[in-house]
Amino acid sequence: xxxxxxxxxxxxxxxxxxxxxxxxxxxxxxxxxxxxxxxxxxxxxxxxxxxxxxxxxxxxxxxxxxxxxxxxxxxxxxxxxxxxxxxxxxxxxxxxxxxxxxxxxxxxxx
Amino acid sequence: xxxxxxxxxxxxxxxxxxxxxxxxxxxxxxxxxxxxxxxxxxxxxxxxxxxxxxxxxxxxxxxxxxxxxxxxxxxxxxxxxxxxxxxxxxxxxxxxxxxxxxxxxxxxxxxxxxxxxxxx
Numbered sequence: 001x002x003x004x005x006x007x008x009x010x011x012x013x014x015x016x017x018x019x020x021x022x023x024x025x026x027x028x029x030x031x032x033x034x035x036x037x038x039x040x041x042x043x044x045x046x047x048x049x050x051x052x053x054x055x056x057x058x059x060x061x062x063x064x065x066x067x068x069x070x071x072x073x074x075x076x077x078x079x080x081x082x083x084x085x086x087x088x089x090x091x092x093x094x095x096x097x098x099x100x101x102x103x104x105x106x107x108x109x110x
Numbered sequence: 111x112x113x114x115x116x117x118x119x120x121x122x123x124x125x126x127x128x129x130x131x132x133x134x135x136x137x138x139x140x141x142x143x144x145x146x147x148x149x150x151x152x153x154x155x156x157x158x159x160x161x162x163x164x165x166x167x168x169x170x171x172x173x174x175x176x177x178x179x180x181x182x183x184x185x186x187x188x189x190x191x192x193x194x195x196x197x198x199x200x201x202x203x204x205x206x207x208x209x210x211x212x213x214x215x216x217x218x219x220x221x222x223x224x225x226x227x228x229x230x
Contacts, residue, residue, distance in 0.1 A: 032214070034216070036215060036217070045205070045221070046207075046220055091215050093213075097160065097169035097213040098157070098171060098172075099145070099160070099215035100157065101147075101154065102154070103154040104155070
């Protein structure tokens with residue numbers, strides 16, 4: 001059982017927007033602005049998409065955005081494209097030099 | 111460019127140990143934390159621990175405390191992950207990922223993963 005809770009699946013049609021949630025507690029997501037999101041295509045290394053809740057690394061399209069409210073973080077993918085189909089994982093700093101992750105959400109582009 | 115290159119697949123029997131290596135290059139080794147994660151077949155990622163190569167401090171997930179040891183060799187910019195007393199549920203892909211300058215967990219470069227199979 002993962003420390004952070006994500007929906008197992010999400011879907012949307014090309015061009016639509018989809019939001020994936022990641023729920024934790026006041027000891028992790030709610031306590032720190034160190035939430036990250038990763039895109040994972042099976043067989044490849046995960047890719048950092050969002051860090052520190054809202055920041056995008058260089059090279060990540062601005063269709064990807066992050067936010068946080070209380071103990072829940074969210075990743076929104078706008079203008080869905082076929083290549084966005086992947087597994088998405090959230091992570092959060094949890095204090096005492098530890099990190100926790102969500103169980104992952106499989107995003108399907110219909 | 112930044113690279114994290116991991117050692118090859120391993121097969122071990124239950125009760126044995128395995129040591130995975132993660133050789134880094136393209137940046138100042140001592141300046142960035144290296145995290146270790148694993149992914150069991152069909153499952154999500156689990157954070158196992160982190161090492162600060164500069165100060166040689168290490169922190170572990172409570173789940174793996176006592177069975178996992180992370181070390182580093184600054185002369186070769188390599189991190190080693192030793193997992194002892196292996197069980198079948200330890201089978202999976204083990205990853206090293208470069209973190210930031212703190213243990214907060216922003217993983218910008220990943221190794222290719224090392225498959226560990228535990229089977230009698």
